[in-house]
Amino acid sequence: MITVTNRLIVWGVAALFSWSGSRLAVAQQHRATRLGNPATRFAPALRSADEVRALFGNPALGPDIAAIVRQVAWPGRLADLLEAAQTAPIHPLSLPVGTRMPFMASRAQGKPVALRDVLWAGQAPVPAYAFSFSSNGRRYRCVVPAPCSNFYIEELGPDPPQLDLDILPPAEGTVCGPVELRLIVRNRSARPLTRVRVNGRLPAGLQLTDGQRAFNLDAGNLQPAHGMQYRIRVLAQAAGSYVSSATATCAEGAQAQATARIQVQAPQLALECQLPAQEQVGRPVQVCLRLRNTGSAPEPAAILTLTPSQGATAVQADGGTVTDQGVTWKGLSLGPGETRQFCAVFTGSGAGELTFAALAQGQCAQPTQTQCATRLVGVPGMLLEVVDLEDPVEVSNRVVYLIRVLNQGSAPLTGLRLTCTLPEAQQFLSGSGATAVAADGPTVTTEPLPTLPPKAEAAWQVEVLAIAPGDVRFHALLRCDQFDRPIEETEATRQY
Template sequence: MNSNAPILLMLALGVAIVGRFPADAEPPSPTRDSLPSSSRAILLAEAQPHRATFLGNPQTRFAPPLERPSDLRARFRDEKLKPDIAVILAEWGWKGNLEDLHYAALTAEITEVQLPYGTRMPFMSSRKDGKPICLRDVIWEGKHPAPAYVFTFSSNGRKYRCVTPKACSNFFIEDLGPELSRLELVKTMPAETSVCDPFEMQLIVRNTGRVILNRIQITDALPAGLLTADQRSATNFDVGTLRPGASREFRFHAHATAAGRYENRAQVTSAEGVGAEATASTSVRAPILALECEAPGQVYLGRPARACLTLRNTGDAAESKATVTLPLPAGAVVVDVSEGGVTSPTAITWELANLAPGANHQMCATLSLPQPGALSLVPEAKGLCAPRVQSACGTRVAGVPGILIEVVDLEDPVEVGNNVVYDIRVLNQGSLPGTNLRLVCTIPASQEFVSATGATSARADGRPVN
């Protein structure tokens, strides 16, 4: 037989193939010019495709025939076949991930198709002497369309179609081109919250493409004024790997240090360079306390002073509990306290619940001091949420001079012509010194001034004696 003539070979396809050289011939040497002309003809034939005309030869088929989709899943699940599949794909130079192929074979939708005459396959798995081989560039030239099972999958950024003829399980893989890679990130937080309350943030990352994405990371840098529960200004999440359609959810708590509107932007990235961003915003409200103190400018000693405190919430959020404290000045005596006030030796305290925005509440206390002087009041208020505020007012406690004059004649009755002594005493019974005092005595017409002694000199000016 002429070794250079085309012949029919029953190879691993389990097919009849128009071949390139006899079954017992060795592949030609890569150095074409060093070979005789007949060998060069064989090398030229190497580039021609295999022409398959029959499927199902038990000696060359890759695995038993398939009757239903579950049979195909069983072939890819078979631990004995997995190494042979790896050999075939390595010979072909496939750049995909075997795990992606096996996972898709077990989970993807499998459909049945008919391979028409002339279908060209980039390669096809087969066997020779029981060993797996990869036949390249195969054309189906059978008399009838060949039924086959098909499923699609993605791996390393590309989309593939795995086709397996039912008669022989001789699979091949078609490269359908770059796969769409896409990540979606959704961030949510309350539209409105209070500076008093921590709130929850939620992040959901979803692989909306058709490619497995790896080493996915979420970075969430909080805007100034927002902190996590452990007082950090940013948080990161290691998502790992996401298959197409898969998603993961992350939650964490944050709080605001001041009222205002905050916009937060988070980012997600993957090892493949695919990323996305998401933003969410919240309006943070806060109670703001304002405290006023009013007291009379002056009271006289012995008369009580009534001081009143007014607490207002000028913010835009309710204060759940406000405490107002009025420290007592040294020596002050509490005469009366308005409703809700609790008196201790050092202060009067009121507690107010749920002080709404714009609301106000008045508290009063009546005090007295045993001595003249300044009555200084420095009340303060604080909330569970609202910061501490202070106010101040005061009263001057004034003393009053109380002058008492006593006049006693040391001898009574008095004979005409004799002297009589009058003892005059001036006593300040009040709480304030009397100043610029002047004592004036008027002598009756039946008497005449003789002399006077005392703390100051006296002078007679007619009947009056000063």
């Protein structure tokens, strides 16, 4: 309810009524002593900030709100007021006795009426809600008394200068090339801003293409609602998450800061060398290299080289170039997680051990290397080969090892006995092959094979259960009458 009495009063607080000129400075004052009369209140009483937002967002009250601001010739934009009511922080406050309001929304016979120059002369302070906003270059505060919703708007002064700064990184970058950052500085004020600059410094691990980490950008003068966009190219030394920051300033004193997180990915190469543990003299030796990109970014052009020790000569390579020094593969592209295999064939000049050194060098990825070896044997000859049919293997899955014995010599092999030792991370399930297979704890044995003719082979399969993660070794040992010492083979299996 609003109770008013007319009285002529001249106040010395003209700044609050600047948009109305002399009319309000000498207008007949309304003296309010009670608020909340249903006949004169603008809208029902308010109990929360959400109800303030609902008040200004009510389509039925929109024309009445517009009528009030027209009656007082408010110089701001109605759209700014309505938007602020929905988005600006709303806080409670108390209007003390003696508060003077430039106007107050009210109603007369149901129609919206603006009472100008209202003095709160009640017996106690009035609870209210308020929010601040900008419009047409000026700052305002809208105050809504809780008992009656009879809002009013008071001017707070010129809109302060305001800059806005954004750093827009790409979704992700790689160490293979420059990462482009976009910096956008905007004038959010209602007046021009001069000598606008953007300064920043890249974090450790990032640098500009000229090697510097600091950057300084001159945006000059910016008109209201105008901005400038800059693109800077930075290089990452390694994969990781980097936070870049920048600050925008102007001669009028406004300042804006922005940060952005830059995700940089990188390829990483892993190299494996695979070949038989031994081979007969005169037979070709096939060496296979498995090159895998374990990183998070593509590798565009890796180079792979395979160099044998003295006594071996490269004779053939799948897709590679054979030279006197070995084999080279160039321009190898690998996506993240991709594995490619490259094989080459070598011959040896005599019995003994042959070693092979492999080196992978990426255009983006760091180099990696490995080596492997085989033994060339004469007559009598025998090859023991152990291969896991799947690698890597998830814990609780089965691993099948294929054990193959080849008589490479010109004489039969007799009394072949195979003993396999399981690592602690594996458990025996079953076995089959040329002879019966049995297990005693981690030791797996086969019944003796009486004879193995020249160029013939025998094979066994041992099936185990992966019970724990790790880089495990399956060990096989073969004895026969023609060899004084057993022949051994170990197969590596990655269990995860």
